[in-house]
Amino acid sequence: MRHYQRILFLAISLLIVSCSSTRQTTTVNRNTELEAPLLAGGKSALYKVNIEVFGNFFSGLLLIKKDKEQNGHNIVLMSEVGLTLCEYYSSSNGIELKKASSLFQSEMAQKVLAEDFSLLVNHIDCLKPKKNNVYKSEAGYFYQLNEAGTIIRIKKRRLINGVRAELKDYKTIPTVINYKHTGIRFSMNLKLLKYS
């Protein structure tokens, strides 16, 4: 009897170990190849942008266009009336400000926007699994995925300029993206207008 109990215990143990081992391997493999939210397939995306910074409200348009040759992204923030406010270029080397209009000279806003935009297009690597479908990147961002494996939340805790981004209503890419910063009064909401 004791012999059968031992075999049963070993069998159950083996089953538990093998199951957990398989699940962990699958998760790690899937998520080391996690794509940035806007890298999926398309060439360009146009979003309507609302920004609230220190109680002031601004709106405009955000064009994100893939640069096939350099494997990077051009990111342009412009007013609805058509004036370019600032331009960034994001690649594997990071994101850099290419141009800023005299209408948009706040260094703080330029830096915050650069970081927010890079979350959408920069490659995400070295993810370490945490609990509840949450993964941590080497840069210290927490990515929460839904059951389909798409990013629904990005978060970074910091005393000054922590950020939480909610990515909603995916139609290949998120159609709604809401940023909320902590430590600075800065929030930004994006709504998808066109995707190709």
Add this chain to the structure above:
Amino acid sequence: MGICTLVLMFLSTSGLAQSRTSIAVDDLKSEMLSKTASLVSVSCDFEQNKHLEYLDAVVSSTGKLVFDKNNRLKWEYKEPFEYLIVINDGKFSIKTDGRINEYDIESNQVFSQISDLIISSVNGTIFTDSKFGVSAFKAGKEYIVFMEPQVEEMKEVLRKIEMHINVDDFSVNKVIMFEQEDDFTEIKFINKVFNATLPANTFSCD
């Protein structure tokens, strides 16, 4: 560069030069002011295309514009986003995503300048503004007015404004705003209706 290319270039530029006749800006100003004196209102649709040259991208939008003789203006973007600018009774109002922001034109220099720029672009009197260096040409059915900002603040944003004015009714057909680098925004005004009676709430954000 081949001889053929050079010849073609010469022909195309000389053709362009022949089709444009330089005209006296002062004459155009006075004629424009007298022709538009009887204008009560204008409403039209507009098509806006923002060209980002080095990205080879165009961002397009459309909407409706209404203007009256009291310098009241409603500039409404309808597609692919909703965005409304109203200038009325000394206030500059912007409505976007259901939110209205209102600025007092008298006390806000920036919005005062923007208001002047928009209204004078729409009614065509922008080139009477001393803040611009102006040259004008006649090309077919249009007067083409080139305006270069003379004020440093404006120069930093705009390199040039090109305005196309209808020869017959002196209405503005098209405005092109050239930014400091290669980007430019072209706004075409179409389906114009002159002197229609406007509903009382035309120049409100509701």
